[in-house]
Amino acid sequence: MKAVGARVPRYDGVAHATGRTEFVDDVRIPGTLWVKAFRSPVHSATMTNLDTSRAAAMKGVHVITWEDVPLLEYGHLSALGIPADEPLLAKDEVRYLGQPIAIVAAPSEEAAMAAVAAITADFQERPALFDVRKAFDADAPVIHQEGNWYTHFENEMDRRQIRKGNIDEAFDKADLIVQGVYRPAAIEHAPIETQVCQVVPEANGRLTIYSCTQALYFSMGVVAAHLQLPLNKLKVVGGTVGGGFGGKVDTATETMCALLAQKSGKPVKWRWTREEEFLCSSTRAPWHMEVADAVTKDGWILGRKMLTLHDSGAYSRFSPYGLTKHSFHHTGAYSIPNLEFNGYVVYTNRTPTTAMRGFGVTSVSFATETHMSRIALELGIDPFELRLKNANRIGDTSPNQIAYTDPSTVPTILAIADAVGHDLTSEYAGMTPAQRSGDLLPEHLVGQLGNPEAH
């Protein structure tokens, strides 16, 4: 029997259907302490007089604050040149509502809640910034010392740029320029399993970390960095996750639980409530995208200008990566030879945003495809045919000037046209993604052609 291509039984199907799949919350370790967080009650403030002494004096309660973290700030994507900007636990500034400040472990959930309630701090609130469009204003509240947007792209540029062809010429030559604004919302990952972690201090000095992470090694690296431990001191147990969608790449609980396990010498467990998951966990970013396309009457897209503001929330996390990916795909499934893209990772006093299914591209697909529909209407051209005409083909080049080798834009469009019974003229109905020639290779697309065999 062939295994590939077959509808084999799901490897974990019977375990799921009998309720026997062991998720992190199902791991049972006697003597485990419950963990709860003291979080910022405000969006933006200077914090003083953090006092955990009353909580720490409670029976069986252990507390950690920023002072307990060997390496307070660790850049999760330092390998990609993205520096650290977020403390594991807030030290003197809080930049979003719900930011963790102190974490407690106690013999019961009720005791942990009581311990959190006994922690106090003073918050000198500042005006908060929520609208990315105002982040650049001279009088905008300033979120980070370096400003309100990320400044560490290559060569310390403060934005991600794409430039291709001659954008001014394209806009000059255009018959029509169509401009629009697109703003998809922040959304929750909303896995049914909330963030959950158990950490057990082992007799040999290792920490066993039961984690719902989507990335065992990534999370292990993050914990090891914060705790300044070699990897052989940690064992991350997981691989079975109750839904992730990108939100469980964040290492939201593991490091703090590891510190509490070290400090208390006892197993600890932190299961976020649904409210924490909804109100404090990272979200998909809200994006602000402005698109202007230079088009011809007969439906060619000569050039695109785009401005993207990626609402990163209070810290960078994976946003610079997401914006870069976004910029690489801002032409969508089409060949647009002249480009001017400027994108900023903008800080606001929101919950930090993170990866979610389609990271960086979900937003740009919404913007540019809705925009394509508008262009088709403005020009009075069939929306399928407009797309087929501009669809990327073998040998066309991406915004980064890399040749496409096997684009399937044309066949997927044709398949849907057929499925919905949308009639196409014969010129389009028989189209393939073959290299451009003839009518499909107008002058403005000649210069962008690349060699599909190059890589």
Add this chain to the structure above:
Amino acid sequence: MNLTINGVETPIESGPLTSLLDVLREELGITSPKAGCEQGGCGACTVLVDGEPRRSCLTPAASVDGAAITTVEGLGTPENLSPVQQAFTHHYAAQCGFCTSGMMMASQAYIDGGGTDDREAIQHALGGHVCRCTGYVKIIDAVAAVVRGESFDPNVTAAGTAMTNLGGMA
């Protein structure tokens, strides 16, 4: 307090306001019902109380004293899957598996209550259960298959929906 859990009479030591979910998971170690929200909003904790589907997170233990509770552990075993379990396996109705226990218990109640294989009726009956992975299609397929009495061996192959494979058109 006492509960008859999957046919076994069991004394309960938890307090009267402890949720049935915590009684099952924390006191008794029955971990198929999941704490997905503890607000009654997701359905991952649903169990049968005297045959009726109930959000165990919303149910004070004292309010079900003496009742018969059925969890997934009471449906079948890996060696002897119940029809609902077979169908969920066969149809890949579980992806991550976290909503699955609650979803199956609600499905069992729907089927026991004489539910039909009508898609909208199934959607309505299970409408309060959140699944973030599957898009619900295969869950509905699984429930409908049980209603229709379809038999299959989930250890051999999985079901599919009406997906058209156009092959390598490019």
Add this chain to the structure above:
Amino acid sequence: MAVKTGRGFAAIEYPTGMNQNGDPSQAWIKVKPDGRIDVFAGTSDIGNGSKTIQSQIVAETIGVPYEWITYDNSNTDSSPVCTGTFASRATFVAGKAVEKAAENVRQKILEIAGKELEIDPADLEIIDGEVIAKGAPQKKISVPDVAAAATWGYGELLTGTGAQLKPYATIVEPETGKVDLPPHSAISYASCAAEVDVDEETGVVTVKRLWQCYDVGKSINPTLVEGQIEGGAVQGLGLGILENCYPYYPSVEHRGGQFGAYLVPGMEDLPQIDTLIIENPSADGPFGAKGIGEMANNAQPPAIATAVFDAVGVWVTELPITPEKVLRALQKKAAGADAPKRDGKTVIFDAELSVNAVGTGIAFGTAA
């Protein structure tokens, strides 16, 4: 009640594997003395089915039944590096690592089998758990017998490792975004049409139907492919008309902390979904597969937004397309205030949303 129907269409592309690559996955495989296969990989199964897919890849590559595979991704002591389950990389990148490890195991099995059969391993193949001489099928030895021979006779461990890493594509021109290598390993493509009903009196949008076509490269497990596409479609529906952490964005007021207030799509919101797939194989993925998970919620929102326009003639470009936004747009249209601004050859939609209209520190394009 005035309910109008409309259709919209969108076509998208999506890169498989991490953008710019540089994301390793590794696997190792050992064979038990009875020929059963243990796979160790670090890929978390988040419901996507990577335990299943990777087991299928190993079974197919070695040539043994799927049921012979055990798959262990349970911890970092036994499993080698996997960058993680995201970026549609669990099949495409991590699956390639297990394929490579399995190929190495297959070679080991052939080596021992060659000694047992006294045939050059190059002339042997493994079919359904048996090592068979090409062209002489009567000459064969079962994989269990090979494993036993390796263990008890030759003192060898049948094992293999595999690693997949595409080099990081460096941006060599930060001013232009030019890269030195392809920043993607494969691109998947999809198209989607949506049909919606819009209640003109309340603004409520109902997605009735979605037609979707995906190029998946190779469908290693069609049921899992369907699951990704169906699940993605419903998340795309959520993006399109329901979900918002901040219902009054950019305000942060009234963020919902429960399923009753944060609107995840429910079972009753499910439209009819028609799915088509194309298998245009990728050069780098296992058996030609591309990633399918991530892109599965990208095509619906623009198709839905366009369908809403088709139904009632208003563009809502702030997601989600809530009843309130539709109603406001309809009122604006009724007041004749919805037309885009026209300035020479420029048509400006959504001018009121632009940074030009709201902020002063940065400007966009021709409306500056």
Add this chain to the structure above:
Amino acid sequence: MASEVLMPSSPSEAVSLFGDGAATTVIGGGTVVMPEITYGRLAPDRVLLLTNAGLDTVAVDGDTITIGATTRVDALAELGIDGLTACAGNVADGEIRSQATVGGNLCVGQGHEAPRGDLQGALLALDATVRSTGSDGERTESLETFLPHRHARLVLEVNFTRPAASAFAALEYPHTHEYTVLAVSGTRTADGTIRLAATGVAGPGARLRSAESAASDPEAAGAAAVNDVTFADDSLASAWYREQTLPVLVRRVLAQLEEST
């Protein structure tokens, strides 16, 4: 955890244990109170758990209907009153409806993210009376006068007369747990009197008296309705949106009542 959990086994015992209601938390089905306890927002000292209190009787005497406080929401459908059936059917999902009680739904406080008290509108439109107990003993009053002090009282039963016609319209706003974003209930009595009420507005459910006066003209009634209530923003909808759509729902209810003539 509560130090004292009382489980009365009869209505009279419930009345006596409730007393003046001071510092007593009442649990009917648990759907409202249990999350508050789980989340640590409520740590009641004294709990009255009504499971066995015998308050779940439904008595139909001709056109007069009396339902006990712990009658389950889904049981309302069995009364065959179209508007009430539709309203009850709009509450959450089937599992919640089979656990949540009528009394709990009437007494629930203001939701901070979404409206609560879905049934209040339908029962206001039915001109229901409430028999309750509390600091000044038992009394029977209209639901409308009961609602403002609902938190301090224990509902014993709700009484209303079967209308000649009834109707319900809600915003069909799709989501998972189905709080009623905004809904209008209406009834017509045998003598032709129209009653209208809304839930999902600011505060508890409210009669739409201006709309009732204009009921013969649905457009005017819809327009008038917004004067009878105030609106609030929450996670599900803005005050503006509710104000825009209340007239639509009033018109739809009146149209349904007209159809059932």
